[in-house]
Amino acid sequence: MATVDLNDIIRTGPGTLAGRYLRLFWQPIYRSRDLAPGHAVAVRLMGEDFTLYRGESGQAQLLASRCAHRGTLLSTGWVEGDCLRCFYHGWQYDADGQCVDQPGEDRGFAAKVRIASYPTREYLGLIFVYLGEGDPPEFRRFPDFEGPGVLEAGEPEYWPCNYFNRLDNARDGAHVPWTHSESLRRTGASRPVGAASSHAEETEYGIRSWSERQGKPSYYTHFHMPNINQNRSFARVEGSLEDAATLWVDRLFWRVPIDDESCVSFVVDLVPLTGDEGEAYRQRRRQTEESQRLPLRQIGDDILAGKMRISDIGEDISIYKLFWIEDYVVQVGQGSVADRSRERLGRVDTGVLLLRKLWLRELKALAEDEPVKQWQSVSGRADSAATPAARASAAAMPS
Numbered sequence: 001m002a003t004v005d006l007n008d009i010i011r012t013g014p015g016t017l018a019g020r021y022l023r024l025f026w027q028p029i030y031r032s033r034d035l036a037p038g039h040a041v042a043v044r045l046m047g048e049d050f051t052l053y054r055g056e057s058g059q060a061q062l063l064a065s066r067c068a069h070r071g072t073l074l075s076t077g078w079v080e081g082d083c084l085r086c087f088y089h090g091w092q093y094d095a096d097g098q099c100v101d102q103p104g105e106d107r108g109f110a111a112k113v114r115i116a117s118y119p120t121r122e123y124l125g126l127i128f129v130y131l132g133e134g135d136p137p138e139f140r141r142f143p144d145f146e147g148p149g150v151l152e153a154g155e156p157e158y159w160p161c162n163y164f165n166r167l168d169n170a171r172d173g174a175h176v177p178w179t180h181s182e183s184l185r186r187t188g189a190s191r192p193v194g195a196a197s198s199h200a201e202e203t204e205y206g207i208r209s210w211s212e213r214q215g216k217p218s219y220y221t222h223f224h225m226p227n228i229n230q231n232r233s234f235a236r237v238e239g240s241l242e243d244a245a246t247l248w249v250d251r252l253f254w255r256v257p258i259d260d261e262s263c264v265s266f267v268v269d270l271v272p273l274t275g276d277e278g279e280a281y282r283q284r285r286r287q288t289e290e291s292q293r294l295p296l297r298q299i300g301d302d303i304l305a306g307k308m309r310i311s312d313i314g315e316d317i318s319i320y321k322l323f324w325i326e327d328y329v330v331q332v333g334q335g336s337v338a339d340r341s342r343e344r345l346g347r348v349d350t351g352v353l354l355l356r357k358l359w360l361r362e363l364k365a366l367a368e369d370e371p372v373k374q375w376q377s378v379s380g381r382a383d384s385a386a387t388p389a390a391r392a393s394a395a396a397m398p399s
């Protein structure tokens with residue numbers, strides 16, 4: 001009988017239990033629009049390094065990080081068609097990792113050299129890869145995000161903490177009225193009255209959570225195993241302050257380990273505006289992103305170091321960015337790798353407890369070579385029950 005504990009969830013390098021589990025699923029690795037045709041970049045995911053490039057045909061490709069010859073980084077090389085040529089001595093690899101050209105070498109040597117390559121897919125503005133063994137599983141789609149509206153993949157968020165700090169937070173509705181009190185004040189949302197009870201249940205896709213305040217349920221949020229959060233939220237859309245005060249957004253976010261001490265979040269928003277209105281919003285949003293290139297991490301670190309407070313942040317910052325900083329402060333504030341054994345969980349942690357229970361159950365199955373649960377891809381929005389009247393309880397939404 002294998003024993004697994006919370007430390008097994010945190011470690012995700014090659015060969016670790018959680019690393020093996022996460023590698024059973026397609027994972028996002030980069031934002032599509034950040035990778036132009038003909039460009040290559042070095043990327044790191046789950047403690048492994050890779051070379052990601054976009055062939056001149058437009059196809060994204062993922063290879064091992066280093067050249068088989070003498071190990072320099074292939075990301076510094078040249079993209080030629082759908083192949084990549086090394087910057088050091090010019091060996092060329094195709095998208096399958098097969099060496100196809102070796103200047104100065106005997107014919108026949110190249111055929112014996114191959115480096116690792118991985119399947120890729122692009123979807124919802126993100127590049128996904130499959131890093132596991134064998135054939136990849138069916139690609140998981142999110143039909144709710146394929147409908148009309150403005151679909152935007154936000155700037156990836158690189159944080160210096162373990163990815164599970166972020167996953168736990170996704171099931172933690174109780175933090176919102178406190179951590180995000182300044183954001184809620186600025187959007188005019190009041191802190192809800194009365195204690196909320198937290199509820200969470202396992203579903204065919206992961207976890208459905210909601211809170212109840214004075215006997216009334218808030219809308220639901222959805223967690224897709226193993227590391228995807230879905231919600232519909234109010235006041236957290238990027239754009240003008242007015243956008244934040246009037247628009248709902250459906251959001252998916254993947255929390256992916258870079259290594260055990262850092263992680264990246266890929267966020268996809270669908271905002272319910274179409275036609276000219278949609279286009280105008282898209283422009284406003286990109287302008288806000290461009291004109292407010294704030295050092296968000298630095299601000300968060302200054303708050304953690306006691307050099308400033310959340311309330312010192314200028315009123316002109318977008319609410320999306322303010323939420324970002326507020327979340328950063330509490331999650332990075334837990335420590336890059338939090339010691340979970342010291343926690344004292346209570347009633348409000350129902351969702352956190354269920355999330356950990358599912359993860360530990362699946363890791364145990366994996367450790368014992370038993371089948372893991374086959375999570376289904378389903379639409380979560382249909383039962384979100386978000387109505388304008390629910391705006392006042394937007395504070396119950398975890399992010």
Ligand code: FES
Nearest residue numbers: 067069070086089
């Ligand atoms: S190290 Fe790549 S060709 Fe020599």
Ligand SMILES: [Fe+2]
Nearest residue numbers: 179327398399
């Ligand atoms: Fe939050």
